[in-house]
Amino acid sequence: MKNRREFLKGAATGAVLLSSGGKLAMAARAAESASAAKSKVVIARDPQLHPSGSTQPDEKRVQALLDRAMASYTGKEKPVDAWKSIVRPTDKVIGLKVNGLGSKGIATHYALIMAVAERLQQAGVKPGNIVVWEQNQRFLEACGVTVSTDPNKIRCIPADSFGYEDQESSFGSAKIRVSKLLTRECDMIINMPILKDHMMAGVTFAMKNMYGTVDRPMNLHANNCNPAVADLNCIPVYRNKIRFVIGDAMSSVYEGGPRFSPERLWYPNALIIGEDRVALDTIAWEWLDKKRVEAGVGTLKAAGREPLYIAAAAAAERNLGTNDPSKIHRVEI
Numbered sequence: 001m002k003n004r005r006e007f008l009k010g011a012a013t014g015a016v017l018l019s020s021g022g023k024l025a026m027a028a029r030a031a032e033s034a035s036a037a038k039s040k041v042v043i044a045r046d047p048q049l050h051p052s053g054s055t056q057p058d059e060k061r062v063q064a065l066l067d068r069a070m071a072s073y074t075g076k077e078k079p080v081d082a083w084k085s086i087v088r089p090t091d092k093v094i095g096l097k098v099n100g101l102g103s104k105g106i107a108t109h110y111a112l113i114m115a116v117a118e119r120l121q122q123a124g125v126k127p128g129n130i131v132v133w134e135q136n137q138r139f140l141e142a143c144g145v146t147v148s149t150d151p152n153k154i155r156c157i158p159a160d161s162f163g164y165e166d167q168e169s170s171f172g173s174a175k176i177r178v179s180k181l182l183t184r185e186c187d188m189i190i191n192m193p194i195l196k197d198h199m200m201a202g203v204t205f206a207m208k209n210m211y212g213t214v215d216r217p218m219n220l221h222a223n224n225c226n227p228a229v230a231d232l233n234c235i236p237v238y239r240n241k242i243r244f245v246i247g248d249a250m251s252s253v254y255e256g257g258p259r260f261s262p263e264r265l266w267y268p269n270a271l272i273i274g275e276d277r278v279a280l281d282t283i284a285w286e287w288l289d290k291k292r293v294e295a296g297v298g299t300l301k302a303a304g305r306e307p308l309y310i311a312a313a314a315a316a317e318r319n320l321g322t323n324d325p326s327k328i329h330r331v332e333i
Helices: 002-037 059-074 079-084 110-122 137-142 180-185 208-213 228-234 236-241 277-295 309-314
Strands: 039-045 094-097 130-134 155-158 169-171 174-176 188-191 194-198 202-204 242-253 270-274 328-332
Touching: 039 059, 039 277, 059 079, 059 110, 059 242, 059 270, 079 110, 094 110, 094 180, 094 208, 110 130, 110 242, 130 137, 130 180, 137 155, 169 228, 174 228, 180 236, 194 277, 202 208, 202 277, 208 228, 228 236, 228 309, 236 242, 242 277, 270 277, 277 309, 277 328
Parallel strands: 039 328, 094 130, 094 188, 130 155, 188 242, 194 242
Antiparallel strands: 039 270, 169 174, 194 202, 242 270
């Protein structure tokens, strides 16, 4: 009887502990589940990114910053494992859509482009299957790369030289001809915008960077680019192939963009990465507004350039991502 009483007593104690522990475990799992249900955005910073007196970031620090960001996003410590978790086995040709419209002073940094290309090769992507591209040769060269179609090396191709589809693609207000680099050449696009103010759209970052992939981007600027930015990104090839964003926020212009405005240049010294293009643009808007207020030029809304296309992209009829801060899992490292 004694053994039975001790057993029952121990079982009862264990049940209490299990109940308590179970509740704690369930709470932890619920928290993890809630976090997983949110759109994850990683913001990685390095205050020492730019050597004293230099407008260009240190290449080794850029590589290290990218590795930290990817490790945090994927949960994979080794860079090769992190990249393999992003690029699918069926993704044979990877496009890097950069941004050089603002001229060399405010373009996607060469060091970042090469850092991404290096890690992609280590993850098993052949050099010739990496395509760096922009709207035209001038914008591409502003990013520090030279046009090259050598199939044995990283290719750098202007979209206008590769051609556009004859048939228009459309969604809502966006009716355009899409670059064949997007439709036919690349299996996956890594979007590599640079954070900038825009004289019409307010913010140009993840979604707006896709204007460099169409034949007539000027036709998408009515009403401060709203809802054209959102509608363009809803076209199936954009929704399906633009699967990851490595946002360059190492330097930026907070006013006078999208062209280079040296008197409005600032150095956030950061990368903003993730899969939810709407969440990334929401954070980009927040950053620009904060800097604009600090600099005394006021918010984008006060300037009449509130980026309403972000809310349009998040709306149920488009469902491209979230602009709700409570649904964004922001990780700052």
